[in-house]
Each structure stands twice: as structure tokens, then as C-alpha cells.
Amino acid sequence: MVQRIGNHSVGVLLGILVGIVVSVGWFGLGQGIPVQATATHGEKNFAIATGFVDEEQEAFYFLDFLTGDLRAAVVSRRTGEFVAFFEKNILTDFSTLGKNPKFLMVTGLASIPRGKSPFQIGSSLIYIAEATSGEVSAYAIPWNPSLSAKGAPQTGTFVKLAGGSFRTAFVRDE
Structure with a gap:
């Protein structure tokens, strides 16, 4: 028992x-916990990166060091093709560029409210640093989620949000 x-x-x-x-x-x-990651890679004359524009889509960013052209493209969720394109020449945003600028580029998440602007900032910022001068600028793309939902094309220019120098002494080009 x-x-x-x-x-x-x-x-x-x-x-x-x-x-x-x-x-x-x-x-x-x-x-x-789900993890979200972005990617960045650079070579001698260009850098590429990815970063989110909204919760479901990311952009592909390309920076050409020789021309200073920063470009972005976003793939449509509906068609699977590039439908959104953004560009800007960043050379004028860096005041102390040497003969051979050396750029670094990374992306980071952003949650910036619309405020008074007529557009919404995408969910990521693009940080570009010039290695010899120490200057850094932050850029974003003007993203329209309603156009994206329709699969409609978007084009525009990057918006410079911030910039400054993080080095106190200039390093001369070799």
C-alpha cells in the first residue's frame, strides 16, 4: 500500500x-530573442552596406570614394526588383578633404519623428567618416512607406542630418 x-x-x-x-x-x-543585423564592407575605392528603411525592408548603400557618389536602392516587396533609388554627392559635405580621401561607412538604426518635414526618414542612418580628417556626416533617405506598399517607384536625394569632426589634428596624406 x-x-x-x-x-x-x-x-x-x-x-x-x-x-x-x-x-x-x-x-x-x-x-x-530575434536578432537583426546589417552588413558593411569596403575595398580600396568603394564601400557597401545594408540598413533597414522600415520594419520589413532594407536598402543597399554604395559609396564610390573616387567620385563621392553615395547611392541607395531598395527592392520592392511586390516585384522583387529595385524600385527605390536615392543619391547624393558627399564631397561638398567634407570641408578638409585631402588628395586621396579614405572613407569608412556604417549604418545604424534610427527612429526620428517626421516633425515639420514633408517626408519620413528611413529606419537607418548612414554614417560616413573620412579617415584622414576625422570628419563624420550622418545621412538618411526620405522614405515613403505608402509608396512602398503600393510597389510604386521612389527617387530622391539623401538628407544630411548631422556632421562634425572627431579628430583634433589633421593627418597629412602620404
């Missing part, structure tokens, strides 16, 4: 434990 009660108690405890494990898995408490 005592053995029967002991076996019954072990069965109940085992059932409770299995129930807890199944419940935790069922409600997602045991799942990892």
Missing part, C-alpha cells in the same frame, strides 16, 4: 514537471 502511494506521487510530480516544460515551450518563454 505504501509503495502504491509512493509510485502514485512520483507519477503526479513527473506529470507536473512535463506540464511545466511543455507550457514554457508552448508560450515561447524558452525561445531566443
Whole structure:
């Protein structure tokens, strides 16, 4: 009789434990946190990066060091083709460029309200630094989510949001 009660108690405890494990898995408490990443890569004369324009889409950014042309393209969710294009020549935004500028480019997330402007800023900022002068500028694209939802083309110019120098001494070109 005592053995029967002991076996019954072990069965109940085992059932409770299995129930807890199944419940935790069922409600997602045991799942990892989703991670979002962007990519950046550079070569001698250009850099490329990706960054989100909204929750579901990202842009491809391209910077040509020789011409100073910054370009972006976004693929349509409806057609799978590039439908949004943005560009700007950034050379005039850097006041102390040497003969052979050396740029670095990365993207970061942004949540900037529309404010008084007639457009919405995309969800990422593009930070461009010139390595010899230490100057940095932050850019964004004017993104229209309603045009994107329709699959309509978009074009525009990058908007410079901020800029400044992060180096106190100028480094001469070699």
C-alpha cells in the first residue's frame, strides 16, 4: 500500500514537471530573442552596406570614394526588383578633404519623428567618416512607406542630418 502511494506521487510530480516544460515551450518563454543585423564592407575605392528603411525592408548603400557618389536602392516587396533609388554627392559635405580621401561607412538604426518635414526618414542612418580628417556626416533617405506598399517607384536625394569632426589634428596624406 505504501509503495502504491509512493509510485502514485512520483507519477503526479513527473506529470507536473512535463506540464511545466511543455507550457514554457508552448508560450515561447524558452525561445531566443530575434536578432537583426546589417552588413558593411569596403575595398580600396568603394564601400557597401545594408540598413533597414522600415520594419520589413532594407536598402543597399554604395559609396564610390573616387567620385563621392553615395547611392541607395531598395527592392520592392511586390516585384522583387529595385524600385527605390536615392543619391547624393558627399564631397561638398567634407570641408578638409585631402588628395586621396579614405572613407569608412556604417549604418545604424534610427527612429526620428517626421516633425515639420514633408517626408519620413528611413529606419537607418548612414554614417560616413573620412579617415584622414576625422570628419563624420550622418545621412538618411526620405522614405515613403505608402509608396512602398503600393510597389510604386521612389527617387530622391539623401538628407544630411548631422556632421562634425572627431579628430583634433589633421593627418597629412602620404
